Amino acid sequence: MDWFTAPGYWLGRLVFQRALAGVYLFAFVGAALQFRALIGERGMLPVPRYVRRVPFRRAPSLFGLRYSDRLFAGSAWTGAALAGALAAGAGDAMPTGAAMGLWAVVWALYLSIVNVGQTWYAFGWESLLLEAGFLAVFLGNARTGPPVLVLWLLRWLLFRVEFGAGLIKMRGDPCWRKLTCLYFHHETQPMPGPLSWFFHHLPKPLHRVECAAGHFTQLCVPVLLFAPQPVASYAAGAIVATQLWLVLSGNFAWLNWLTVALALSAVDFTGLAGAPPAAASRPPPVWFAVAVCAVTVLVLVLSRHPVRNMLSRRQAMNRSFDPLHLVNTYGAFGSVGRAREEVVVEGTADPVPRPDGAWREYGFRGKPGRPGRLPRQFAPYHLRLDWLMWFAALSPGYARDWFGPFVERLLAGDRDTLRLLGDNPFPDAPPVYVRARVYRYRFTTWRELRATGDWWHRTPVRAYLPPTRLAGAAPGGPARSEPE
Known part of the structure; x- marks a missing residue:
């Protein structure tokens, strides 16, 4: 043979x-x-x-x-x-x-x-x-x-x-x-x-x-x-x-x-x-x-x-x-976005959520967050939550099944969920409220990078999730949304 x-x-x-x-x-x-x-x-x-x-x-x-x-x-x-x-x-x-x-x-x-x-x-x-x-x-x-x-x-x-x-x-x-x-x-x-x-x-x-x-x-x-x-x-x-x-x-x-x-x-x-x-x-x-x-x-x-x-x-x-x-x-990128939008998730310990309150941003491992943070190399390791957050910014429909449970786990301080993040701004106790806003991101220019040290420039676009607090104490319990 x-x-x-x-x-x-x-x-x-x-x-x-x-x-x-x-x-x-x-x-x-x-x-x-x-x-x-x-x-x-x-x-x-x-x-x-x-x-x-x-x-x-x-x-x-x-x-x-x-x-x-x-x-x-x-x-x-x-x-x-x-x-x-x-x-x-x-x-x-x-x-x-x-x-x-x-x-x-x-x-x-x-x-x-x-x-x-x-x-x-x-x-x-x-x-x-x-x-x-x-x-x-x-x-x-x-x-x-x-x-x-x-x-x-x-x-x-x-x-x-x-x-x-x-x-x-x-x-x-x-x-x-x-x-x-x-x-x-x-x-x-x-x-x-x-x-x-x-x-x-x-x-x-x-x-x-x-x-x-x-x-x-x-x-x-x-x-x-x-x-x-x-x-x-x-x-x-x-x-x-x-x-x-x-x-x-x-x-x-x-x-x-x-x-x-x-x-x-x-x-x-x-x-x-x-x-x-x-x-x-x-x-x-x-x-x-x-x-x-x-x-x-x-x-x-x-x-x-x-x-x-x-x-x-x-x-x-x-x-x-x-x-x-x-x-x-197989196939990829049949369409290409002209502008980048990102969902930024924030929490506050304030008992009453105010637009100008003390909101602190959760940091992710791979997706863009704070403007001064240089993107990291993770491939071939797959950061699944970060990837799905990119889809969530394209349309809330992509996140319909999981974004609510994600917020609930942040409000409950769920350790397994927090381990997926790069930065937890509430290390001692979970926040009282969590909200999400959409920002438009773009890479800075050479001049902006030299002047500010920022790799990204971002501007707020719209609300994604209004301030939300947990009605139940355990992860997976129902969450109640309260408008600003």
């Missing part, structure tokens, strides 16, 4: 699997550290309430059978430990069947989290991690040659990630076609990074070059992934370079890093790695070949949905077509 394996890609497989395991590690650690306030038993969107109304067949998950915070924490930390072991090479130190089982357990644990994560896990990179993780199960380990069919499936996944993102832009906001979207994007993206201010102030002609290069990389280069070598390697290299540029310009969780890992699986490292190990040239076990062929047929059949979506004029972004997230469609 010489046609079945590609021994020369043993290093590409190794790099991809180790990088994928590293992404899994970040995902599991983030879930373990953030779940109690978000989806725990006393969280803003509790898992027990969700699984009571959603059938298991629509969201298969370990937690659909039984849920407790202890079980969730144990599952998340177990997933982190297994991912860390795979990143360290444990999968290559055991029989192929055992390695596949280990990858399958990691995939199933993260699927269980995503399928009960609700809006906190409704991001395209969750499905991307699950789809890549499912394919990794069938890549084998150091005791088998990399299966050609799965290597092609990884390229097919990378093609859909890039080409889908390119199509959604060309069909979406006219500024992408005019090459002007990056005049705004670095400033209005969900979570700017420490270099975003500098990217925003690049000359406009360079922004246009950025935009055109992005279109070329997403719409033309992916086709070359299916060309013979070394063309496919050059195409993968172009994708890696583009993704690293995005890493420098903002925080997009693990989307860019996972895309880099997928691209590296398409690189022919033969000249760099030398001769493959002897085990990589052995004929694969029959059962392994049968499993690889079966999963290839499954992916090809399920691919009809994302292909139909890409061909549609009403192309959807980041959609899963099956509850296991096996084959999905």
Whole structure:
């Protein structure tokens, strides 16, 4: 079965699997550290309430059978430990069947989290991690040659990630076609990074070059992934370079890093790695070949949905077509905001809330807050509350289910919720009232930065939530709104 394996890609497989395991590690650690306030038993969107109304067949998950915070924490930390072991090479130190089982357990644990994560896990990179993780199960380990069919499936996944993102832009906001979207994007993206201010102030002609290069990389280069070598390697290299540029310009969780890992699986490292190990040239076990062929047929059949979506004029972004997230469609930033609005949350200990009272601002870890604070780099770690606060500023509808419970937990001084924040202005006792206001943010100019030391300039726009106090003493109790 010489046609079945590609021994020369043993290093590409190794790099991809180790990088994928590293992404899994970040995902599991983030879930373990953030779940109690978000989806725990006393969280803003509790898992027990969700699984009571959603059938298991629509969201298969370990937690659909039984849920407790202890079980969730144990599952998340177990997933982190297994991912860390795979990143360290444990999968290559055991029989192929055992390695596949280990990858399958990691995939199933993260699927269980995503399928009960609700809006906190409704991001395209969750499905991307699950789809890549499912394919990794069938890549084998150091005791088998990399299966050609799965290597092609990884390229097919990378093609859909890039080409889908390119199509959604060309069909979406006219500024992408005019090459002007990056005049705004670095400033209005969900979570700017420490270099975003500098990217925003690049000359406009360079922004246009950025935009055109992005279109070329997403719409033309992916086709070359299916060309013979070394063309496919050059195409993968172009994708890696583009993704690293995005890493420098903002925080997009693990989307860019996972895309880099997928691209590296398409690189022919033969000249760099030398001769493959002897085990990589052995004929694969029959059962392994049968499993690889079966999963290839499954992916090809399920691919009809994302292909139909890409061909549609009403192309959807980041959609899963099956509850296991096996084959999905991807895309990002079909539209770009021209101005940045942020929801600023404040509290006061005053018994009577007054507009000019002693209101103190809660600080978040990643999203813009106080003007003098330089944005931080958090990716590939995913700050889920910060991301959802960006959506809340776009429209209150995005926050309808969770913003009220969030405010209630601030009023109750809930420790799990406060741990998600960067700054709690009420360390001794919770506030009596909490309010939220919308501010318009823009990056300062070079002159303003030198004069004030501020990276942002902000102006108040409107009220988002009037002063609100807690009617019940426990987190989750009803809140009563009192107008100013």
